[in-house]
Amino acid sequence: MSKYIKTIVMAAVAVLAVAFPFYTGAYPQSIAQSVLTYMILAVSWDMLLRTGQISFGIAGFFGIGSYAAVLSMLYLNLPPMLTILIGGIIAGAIAGLLGIAVLRLRGMYFAIVTLAVAEIFRIIMTNLKGFTGGPEGELLPQLIFQGNPYLTYYLMFGMAVLTIIISEIFLRSRVHYALTAIRNDEIVARSSGVNIFKYLVIIFIVTSVIQGMTGGINAQTYGFVTPESSFSLDYTLLPLAMALLGGIYGTMGPVVGALLLGIVSEYLKLYIPYGHLVIYGIIVVIVILYMPQGIVGLAARIRKAGARNE
Amino acid sequence: MSKLVLQSLTKRFGGLVAVNGVDLEMTEGEILGIIGPNGAGKTTLINLISGIHVPTSGNVFFDGKDISTFPAHERSKMGIARTFQLIHPLENLTALQNVMIGFMFAQGMNQKDAGVAAQKTCESLKLEHVERDVGQLTILETKKMEIAKTLACGPKVLFLDEVMAGLNSDETKDLIETVKRIAQEHNLAIGVVEHVMGVIKMLTARVIVLDAGEIIAQGPYNEVSQKPEVIKAYLGGEA
Ligand SMILES: Nc1ncnc2c1ncn2[C@@H]1O[C@H](COP(=O)(O)OP(=O)(O)OP(=O)(O)O)[C@@H](O)[C@H]1O
Ligand SMILES: [Mg+2]
Numbered sequence: 360m361s362k363y364i365k366t367i368v369m370a371a372v373a374v375l376a377v378a379f380p381f382y383t384g385a386y387p388q389s390i391a392q393s394v395l396t397y398m399i400l401a402v403s404w405d406m407l408l409r410t411g412q413i414s415f416g417i418a419g420f421f422g423i424g425s426y427a428a429v430l431s432m433l434y435l436n437l438p439p440m441l442t443i444l445i446g447g448i449i450a451g452a453i454a455g456l457l458g459i460a461v462l463r464l465r466g467m468y469f470a471i472v473t474l475a476v477a478e479i480f481r482i483i484m485t486n487l488k489g490f491t492g493g494p495e496g497e498l499l500p501q502l503i504f505q506g507n508p509y510l511t512y513y514l515m516f517g518m519a520v521l522t523i524i525i526s527e528i529f530l531r532s533r534v535h536y537a538l539t540a541i542r543n544d545e546i547v548a549r550s551s552g553v554n555i556f557k558y559l560v561i562i563f564i565v566t567s568v569i570q571g572m573t574g575g576i577n578a579q580t581y582g583f584v585t586p587e588s589s590f591s592l593d594y595t596l597l598p599l600a601m602a603l604l605g606g607i608y609g610t611m612g613p614v615v616g617a618l619l620l621g622i623v624s625e626y627l628k629l630y631i632p633y634g635h636l637v638i639y640g641i642i643v644v645i646v647i648l649y650m651p652q653g654i655v656g657l658a659a660r661i662r663k664a665g666a667r668n669e
Numbered sequence: 670m671s672k673l674v675l676q677s678l679t680k681r682f683g684g685l686v687a688v689n690g691v692d693l694e695m696t697e698g699e700i701l702g703i704i705g706p707n708g709a710g711k712t713t714l715i716n717l718i719s720g721i722h723v724p725t726s727g728n729v730f731f732d733g734k735d736i737s738t739f740p741a742h743e744r745s746k747m748g749i750a751r752t753f754q755l756i757h758p759l760e761n762l763t764a765l766q767n768v769m770i771g772f773m774f775a776q777g778m779n780q781k782d783a784g785v786a787a788q789k790t791c792e793s794l795k796l797e798h799v800e801r802d803v804g805q806l807t808i809l810e811t812k813k814m815e816i817a818k819t820l821a822c823g824p825k826v827l828f829l830d831e832v833m834a835g836l837n838s839d840e841t842k843d844l845i846e847t848v849k850r851i852a853q854e855h856n857l858a859i860g861v862v863e864h865v866m867g868v869i870k871m872l873t874a875r876v877i878v879l880d881a882g883e884i885i886a887q888g889p890y891n892e893v894s895q896k897p898e899v900i901k902a903y904l905g906g907e908a
Contacts, residue, residue: 537770
């Protein structure tokens with residue numbers, strides 16, 4: 360029964376998301392694209408979290424992807440869609456090289472190092488003036504799809520669907536068992552034949568490719584990169600807050616969290632500039648204190664309680 | 670031929686020598702008792718064999734091959750399995766899923782086959798409630814699950830680190846029978862660490878006694894337990 364409901368709800372959401380641009384103006388549509396962007400980042404952050412590793416480096420790979428897309432178009436004259444792919448590949452390659460060193464760290468040490476690495480990327484991009492345009496960044500001569508907002512929305516939507524599919528595949532396959540074992544107890548996992556390092560590196564690369572491609576799409580949509588905007592800490596902190604609010608260790612949580620927080624914060628921004636950041640802070644504190652499983656976890660608990668009362 | 674051979678195996682933690690020059694051979698079908706006072710180095714010895722620690726010096730041979738520096742997951746795939754003194758059932762997974770992990774990663778099965786195999790293993794251990802979350806299992810069920818998890822790795826050599834701890838006498842008897850049975854069925858070399866000497870007497874043909882990292886005596890339990898150096902080790906060096 361609940362399976363049918365879930366399928367119907369998901370189909371309805373998909374139809375709504377596809378039809379959405381035709382019934383609304385430019386402004387809601389740009390909000391929707393921004394929500395999708397954060398949603399992808401939130402899901403990808405959660406995918407790595409399932410190994411127990413907390414990354415503060417999302418903005419780093421997002422920014423790398425943004426710069427790679429814009430620079431490969433400017434210097435190599437590649438078609439925009441290809442540059443987005445290149446954004447993902449370069450972010451993934453850097454994650455692979457970095458991961459070999461960084462993925463030996465755990466907990467707070469890993470978190471801090473990923474934060475520092477993102478900052479180093481930003482500083483490098485600021486200082487390679489001749490190549491990256493320095494603090495002013497670079498502008499693209501034209502936007503992807505000639506700036507057609509329908510198409511950019513669908514591109515980001517497609518990226519979100521792809522990310523959700525990858526996340527679900529990981530949750531339903533043996534990868535899920537490996538990651539859950541690693542998160543629970545690495546020594547037990549190793550003693551059961553799980554090659555921990557292999558899984559950590561693979562997940563780190565996959566999530567970084569996703570974040571890099573998302574940065575690439577974003578840069579191609581708005582037609583520019585700057586160190587401040589492309590590596591903005593928002594791209595790290597907002598997805599994290601969204602995933603925590605919605606519920607971690609699954610696809611649904613980050614998706615729900617991104618929808619809620621993304622939409623609420625856009626409206627708050629109108630009334631209190633920067634107010635949305637205060638709201639984020641408050642939400643994170645409340646969630647961590649009172650509902651560590653997030654909205655999705657809370658809903659599951661209520662459902663279970665309801666089932667027991669019947 | 671011996672399945673597992675240890676040659677002057679030594680592990681230091683800073684100034685402390687936890688395992689000191691241990692020589693040992695284990696053959697298939699044999700249950701070996703590993704006893705000794707707290708801090709004698711029993712768990713560390715298992716960690717060295719299973720690859721959780723790298724030895725400071727000395728070697729571990731498995732099937733004649735030097736595996737001293739092999740990573741733990743490789744050794745698990747080769748057939749070295751162990752339980753943990755502080756058991757850590759994997760949370761957010763059912764008992765059955767806990768058992769499936771070894772089948773998937775140590776034995777390389779796909780998810781579906783692992784599910785079937787895990788079900789069979791649990792049945793053979795008379796472990797029920799496999800669909801329950803690990804937090805809802807009784808102590809005996811948890812212990813059986815831990816043993817099932819090791820069998821899932823397709824072991825040839827198995828170490829049980831105080832699996833009987835916390836069980837009442839009926840449960841202990843139940844688990845002793847289980848261990849005897851799996852040793853025969855799977856033709857395993859088993860190393861059993863226990864503080865309860867009754868268990869050691871019932872299970873093992875031979876014991877080694879560790880004290881301060883060294884083997885101070887070995888042989889059948891009844892002989893070894895009479896030796897003055899063993900009595901002395903257990904009484905804290907005063908007898
Ligand atoms: N990872 C470690 N780092 C430092 N010292 C350790 C480590 N593991 C064990 N030790 C020390 O090595 C010695 C042997 O410990 P071990 O756990 O092997 O003893 P044990 O025989 O299993 O004792 P028990 O019967 O209490 O379980 C102890 O002094 C212990 O404090
Ligand atoms: Mg011990």
